[in-house]
Every structure is written in C-alpha cells, then in structure tokens.
Amino acid sequence: MRNQFAAACLIGLSLPSLAVPPTVAQVLERSPANDWRALDPQNTLVMNLAAGQVLIELAPRFAPRHVANIRTLAREGYWDGLAILRVQDNYVTQWGDPDAEVPAKAKPLGTASARLPAEFSIPLKGLPLQPLPDPDGWAQVTGFVDGFPVAANPKTGQAWLAHCYGMVGAGRDMARDSSNGAELYAVIGQSPRGLDLNITVVGRVLQGMSWLAALPRGTAEMGFYADAAQRTGIQRVRLLADVPEAERPALEVLRTDSTTWPALLQARRVRQEGWFVHSPRHINLCNATVPTRPRSPMPPR
Amino acid sequence: MRNQFAAACLIGLSLPSLAVPPTVAQVLERSPANDWRALDPQNTLVMNLAAGQVLIELAPRFAPRHVANIRTLAREGYWDGLAILRVQDNYVTQWGDPDAEVPAKAKPLGTASARLPAEFSIPLKGLPLQPLPDPDGWAQVTGFVDGFPVAANPKTGQAWLAHCYGMVGAGRDMARDSSNGAELYAVIGQSPRGLDLNITVVGRVLQGMSWLAALPRGTAEMGFYADAAQRTGIQRVRLLADVPEAERPALEVLRTDSTTWPALLQARRVRQEGWFVHSPRHINLCNATVPTRPRSPMPPR
Numbered sequence: 001m002r003n004q005f006a007a008a009c010l011i012g013l014s015l016p017s018l019a020v021p022p023t024v025a026q027v028l029e030r031s032p033a034n035d036w037r038a039l040d041p042q043n044t045l046v047m048n049l050a051a052g053q054v055l056i057e058l059a060p061r062f063a064p065r066h067v068a069n070i071r072t073l074a075r076e077g078y079w080d081g082l083a084i085l086r087v088q089d090n091y092v093t094q095w096g097d098p099d100a101e102v103p104a105k106a107k108p109l110g111t112a113s114a115r116l117p118a119e120f121s122i123p124l125k126g127l128p129l130q131p132l133p134d135p136d137g138w139a140q141v142t143g144f145v146d147g148f149p150v151a152a153n154p155k156t157g158q159a160w161l162a163h164c165y166g167m168v169g170a171g172r173d174m175a176r177d178s179s180n181g182a183e184l185y186a187v188i189g190q191s192p193r194g195l196d197l198n199i200t201v202v203g204r205v206l207q208g209m210s211w212l213a214a215l216p217r218g219t220a221e222m223g224f225y226a227d228a229a230q231r232t233g234i235q236r237v238r239l240l241a242d243v244p245e246a247e248r249p250a251l252e253v254l255r256t257d258s259t260t261w262p263a264l265l266q267a268r269r270v271r272q273e274g275w276f277v278h279s280p281r282h283i284n285l286c287n288a289t290v291p292t293r294p295r296s297p298m299p300p301r
Numbered sequence: 302m303r304n305q306f307a308a309a310c311l312i313g314l315s316l317p318s319l320a321v322p323p324t325v326a327q328v329l330e331r332s333p334a335n336d337w338r339a340l341d342p343q344n345t346l347v348m349n350l351a352a353g354q355v356l357i358e359l360a361p362r363f364a365p366r367h368v369a370n371i372r373t374l375a376r377e378g379y380w381d382g383l384a385i386l387r388v389q390d391n392y393v394t395q396w397g398d399p400d401a402e403v404p405a406k407a408k409p410l411g412t413a414s415a416r417l418p419a420e421f422s423i424p425l426k427g428l429p430l431q432p433l434p435d436p437d438g439w440a441q442v443t444g445f446v447d448g449f450p451v452a453a454n455p456k457t458g459q460a461w462l463a464h465c466y467g468m469v470g471a472g473r474d475m476a477r478d479s480s481n482g483a484e485l486y487a488v489i490g491q492s493p494r495g496l497d498l499n500i501t502v503v504g505r506v507l508q509g510m511s512w513l514a515a516l517p518r519g520t521a522e523m524g525f526y527a528d529a530a531q532r533t534g535i536q537r538v539r540l541l542a543d544v545p546e547a548e549r550p551a552l553e554v555l556r557t558d559s560t561t562w563p564a565l566l567q568a569r570r571v572r573q574e575g576w577f578v579h580s581p582r583h584i585n586l587c588n589a590t591v592p593t594r595p596r597s598p599m600p601p602r
Contacts, residue, residue: 087515089510089511089514089515090466090467090510090514090590120578120579134438135436135438136438137435137436137437137438137583137585138581138583138585164491165391165490165491166391174575174576176578188490189466189489189490189491189514190465190466190490190491190492190587190588191491191588192588193581193583193585193588194569194572194581194583194584194588196579196581197578197579198576198577198578198579209390209391210390210517210518213390213391213490213514213515213518214388214390214514214515214516214517214518215515216511216515217511217514217515268495271495274475275475275499276499277421277477277498277499278421278497278498278499280439280494280495280497282438282439282494282495283495284438284439284494286491287491287492287493287494287495289391
C-alpha cells in the first residue's frame with residue numbers, strides 16, 4: 001500500500017497516443033523553458049526561520065500600498081527577531097510583533113506607514129485575467145493574474161485575490177483601513193473564501209509552506225500561543241533584491257499566461273494516470289496551485 | 302492588531318433585533334440541547350499519539366465493509382505500535398504498518414479481511430440528505446448525512462463522502478479493491494475533491510486534527526518520511542466502546558438534521574459580526590464543518 005493514491009501523479013502512460021490527453025507530469029515535462037519565469041527580486045520576500053526558508057511572492061498589482069510598505073518594512077529589518085504568534089488549525093499562521101498593541105513596547109515601524117487604505121479589490125476592467133471556466137460558488141468569475149488566484153464580480157466591477165491555501169494577507173482590526181502589512185498571515189487549511197473582500201491580500205507563499213503549516217497550533221483564543229515560549233522566532237525577512245545574488249533561491253514559477261498552464265489544468269480535470277478510475281472533469285480555483293520548480297541551469301556562454 | 306479577523310466570531314451583537322439574523326456564536330449559544338448528539342461508541346475510533354488524542358467518527362452507512370474491518374483491526378490492537386508514515390503538505394497525513402509491503406515483516410491483520418470491495422459510493426435514493434443549496438463545482442448535489450459532507454450525482458444515482466479537510470479514507474494500490482482500512486489517511490489541506498469516487502472514505506476526524514496536521518512534512522516521494530526515525534509512533538487505537546466509560550472523551554456533535562444546523566450555515570453566509578464588511582452569501586460543503594463541543598454535564602438525579 002506504499003504506492004498509494006498520489007502515486008498516480010508519478011506514473012506516465014508509457015505509450016500515449018494522440019487521442020489521449022497528457023498527464024500532469026507529462027504536461028510539465030513537455031513545457032517550453034519560456035513558459036517559466038524567474039522570481040522578481042523586488043516582489044519576493046525571503047523569510048528565514050530556524051527550520052527553513054519561506055518565499056513569498058508579493059502582488060503589487062492588487063495591493064500596491066501594502067506591498068510598498070512591506071518592502072520598506074523588510075528593508076529596514078522590521079521582522080528580524082519578531083515571531084510567529086498564532087497558528088489556528090485549518091485557518092491561518094500569523095506573524096508580527098508580539099508587542100504590537102503595547103505602544104511603549106511595540107517595535108517602531110521605521111519609515112513605513114502605520115495605517116494604509118484598505119486594498120480589498122481592484123477594477124476587473126483591463127485586468128489580464130486568464131479565466132477559469134469551471135464554476136465557483138463564491139464568485140461569478142475566477143481565474144489567474146500574474147500567477148495569483150483571482151475572483152471577480154462583473155456586476156460590481158471588482159476583482160480580488162482569493163483566500164486560497166498559501167495566500168498571504170495583512171491582518172487588520174475592526175476598522176477597514178487598520179492594516180499596514182506589518183502583521184501578516186498565511187492560509188494553512190481549507191480555503192476560507194468567506195474572508196475575500198474583507199481584508200487586504202498581499203501575495204502567496206511560493207515555497208516553504210511546510211514551515212508555516214506544520215507548526216504547533218496555539219491553544220489560546222483564535223490559535224494564539226498561550227505561552228510566549230511556544231512562538232517560533234523569525235530570524236530575518238529580506239526582500240530578495242537585498243539577498244546576495246549567489247544566495248538567492250534557484251526557483252522558477254510557471255507562467256499562467258503560458259500555453260502550459262491551461263494544459264496543466266486540463267490534465268488535472270481529466271486524469272489519465274492509471275490510479276484514477278474517475279475524473280472530476282472540474283478544477284477549483286484553490287486546487288489549481290501554480291507550480292514552481294528548481295531553475296534550469298543557465299546554458300554555458 | 303491582536304483582535305484580528307477571527308475575533309468577529311467571538312463578538313455577538315449586543316442588541317439583536319428580529320430583523321437581524323444571529324451570528325454564528327449566537328446560533329450555537331441558543332441551540333437546544335437535543336440538537337446535539339453523543340459519540341457513538343461503536344463508530345468512534347480513539348487514536349492515542351504521544352502528543353494527544355485523535356477522535357475519528359466512522360461512517361458505516363457509506364463504507365459498511367471497511368468500517369466493520371476497521372472495528373476488527375482496532376479491537377485486535379492492529380495499529381498499536383504502528384506509525385504515521387507520510388505527511389504531504391496541503392494533502393494528507395497517512396498511517397499504518399511501515400512494513401505492510403514486506404510479507405515477511407508485515408504485521409498480521411488478525412481476523413480482519415486483507416482485501417475488500419471498493420466502497421466509493423452508495424445509492425443517492427433513500428439517503429436522508431440535508432441538501433446544501435449553494436452551488437458546488439465538483440458535484441451537482443451536495444449536503445450532509447449523519448454529520449458527514451456528501452456529494453451526489455442524480456444522473457448516475459451515486460452519493461459519496463466528499464474529501465473535505467479532516468475526512469479519513471482507506472489507502473489503496475492500483476486496483477480499485479485493494480484497500481482494507483488498515484492504512485488510513487486524513488485530509489490536511491485544501492480539500493482534494495478530485496479524489497472523490499476514486500477511493501473509499503470511511504469517516505472524519507472529530508477532534509485532534511492538530512495532532513495530524515501539525516506534523517513535520519515527509520521529504521521523500523509523496524511526503525513519506527525519508528528516515529524511519531521521523532515517523533510518529535501510534536501508541537494505540539481503540540474503538541470508543543472498548544474505552545472504560547469514565548475515560549471516554551466528553552464530546553458532543555451538532556446534528557445536521559437539527560434546526561440549528563441550517564441556522565448556523567445561514568450565519569456563515571451572512572456575517573453579522575462587526576468585523577465583516579462583506580458577506581459571502583455562500584457556503585461551500587468543505588467550509589461548512591460540523592461543530593463539536595464539550596458535552597453538557599448531566600443534570601443531577
């Protein structure tokens with residue numbers, strides 16, 4: 001029973017005919033090199049925990065003010081020495097300043113803004129959305145922009161980043177405009193799409209979700225740690241641009257405006273791997289995770 | 302920023318009028334005692350790990366042969382001393398016999414069956430389904446039966462347990478009928494509904510998901526642990542009926558055939574808590590987790 005259900009993903013059909021659509025593995029193997037993109041140094045956060053590294057891609061198109069503030073906070077070392085404060089099972093892992101609410105003890109925000117306007121949605125009009133034709137109960141329109149899962153309402157003209165697994169948002173208090181990006185959370189369970197349009201989403205974890213999702217759950221209210229000793233310390237958070245080039249993670253991301261992307265979605269809808277006896281013929285926005293892979297070595301000059 | 306977004310769940314409106322629907326907290330507070338049910342000792346597994354206890358409710362209506370086999374395996378101590386073998390991020394935690402595939406070393410299954418027919422679906426006809434009116438992309442019909450999330454296809458007449466967060470299934474090999482319930486997995490991420498109708502689902506975790514979801518992820522293929530030392534040992538797994546009454550967990554489960562259940566779903570669709578500025582007016586099958594609570598003390602005789 002070791003070759004369990006996901007084994008299917010590893011088993012290609014040995015003699016695929018033209019009539020049989022490719023498997024997920026085959027789609028990825030056959031993808032042209034330029035269907036992948038490098039990390040953007042200005043839009044990638046590198047968070048170092050003792051256990052490992054978390055890479056977060058920022059979404060300036062959707063939350064320009066928050067992303068700019070987050071860049072400032074990272075450049076000024078705001079999160080260095082702060083901690084993961086909250087892990088609520090099937091919900092979120094959240095990090096920031098344990099003393100944020102105690103003015104005398106709170107870590108100064110430096111040159112970053114303490115309060116920003118809410119960035120819950122942007123205009124749908126003009127957005128380069130790769131639509132997902134599959135129905136979604138939460139929103140009339142879904143799809144991908146810049147590799148991020150997006151939902152939209154054509155009636156109101158709004159589009160927003162969807163709260164899928166691994167998405168990163170900016171915690172806020174009761175006021176709509178009480179977030180500044182200093183306290184962030186990542187989704188670690190079934191996608192809480194009911195949060196959409198209620199909070200500013202700033203990006204997604206590209207690599208290292210394990211380090212955020214496998215942490216002990218907090219036992220105080222809302223999953224906060226009851227005891228400060230249970231918190232996980234943050235060694236440092238840097239913008240990738242500030243990491244020496246030789247130390248940058250060699251990762252690339254599949255372009256959602258490539259031809260590989262719709263082929264990958266189709267391979268997930270119609271499963272050709274031998275293990276599957278039933279194909280869902282459907283994919284959900286939050287199950288359609290955009291893949292990353294180790295960057296191909298540069299050709300010799 | 303400590304009173305973050307989920308704080309809303311804890312804040313009731315102080316003066317609810319008849320025109321304003323209640324909050325989630327209010328619906329639960331006002332629920333009559335008989336809208337809750339006790340654990341069924343014949344259909345509850347108690348798994349003891351060093352870190353804590355996991356309670357699993359079995360679904361004999363959906364997988365009668367597997368559930369009967371699992372009862373036999375528990376009664377005969379099959380899992381005692383075995384281990385959690387695989388934790389794949391955003392997918393599953395899986396446990397069983399590390400040596401299951403080595404006939405000379407595999408732990409004997411005792412009087413349990415080594416192979417059972419697949420129990421991927423049951424007839425929709427006659428099923429006491431509490432339908433969920435909200436659209437679901439994966440299935441034409443969704444709802445709840447005996448507290449479990451269920452999807453169905455009226456055209457084929459099939460109904461099945463949906464792969465939501467916390468659901469427990471029986472691992473299988475390539476053959477449809479290669480599962481026996483000895484190797485089990487629990488869903489620990491975004492619901493992998495694409496597995497529906499491909500594998501036998503046997504129940505759901507009622508309590509203790511934290512102990513399964515917060516484990517270190519395995520680094521070998523498919524999230525198996527590369528090193529046996531990384532596995533988490535299982536102290537014992539018993540049927541609740543075999544646990545002395547005084548030691549049984551005092552937990553009760555909301556009945557999905559109660560009037561509280563649809564009221565709770567409505568409170569999740571239309572958020573009256575002060576934090577929310579937008580209501581989704583939708584709930585998804587896998588976000589509509591059925592609540593449990595500590596059992597009310599018995600009235601004095």
